[in-house]
Amino acid sequence: MLFHVEMTVNLPHDLDGAIADALKAKEKAMCQDLQRSGKWVNIWRIVGKYANVSLFNVESPAELHEILTNLPLFPFMQIEVKALCRHYSSIKEGEI
Numbered sequence: 001m002l003f004h005v006e007m008t009v010n011l012p013h014d015l016d017g018a019i020a021d022a023l024k025a026k027e028k029a030m031c032q033d034l035q036r037s038g039k040w041v042n043i044w045r046i047v048g049k050y051a052n053v054s055l056f057n058v059e060s061p062a063e064l065h066e067i068l069t070n071l072p073l074f075p076f077m078q079i080e081v082k083a084l085c086r087h088y089s090s091i092k093e094g095e096i
């Protein structure tokens, strides 16, 4: 199942810089592991915002929920999820 996910990060202004850097490093490692697994298809920065748009390809909404809630930055993110399916005008064979 494909999901469009928009994540907006709101780190507290008084969060210790070293803690913020550690959270971002863990987030990056998890994101890249999930990309290698094929579950996190890609991630794009939204220009001018501390936010991203990502495409996930997972088995179920429950699996996506598990992934998102385990992200190190999850406590500091506003997340919006949209389920996607094939459009009849797409010239691609598969879902992606």
Ligand SMILES: O=C(O)CC1=CCC(=O)O1
Residues within 6 Å of the ligand: 007, 009, 027, 028, 029, 031, 043, 050, 051, 052, 073
């Ligand atoms: O910087 C962001 O948009 C938050 C984020 C999600 C995965 C990642 O590596 O960074």
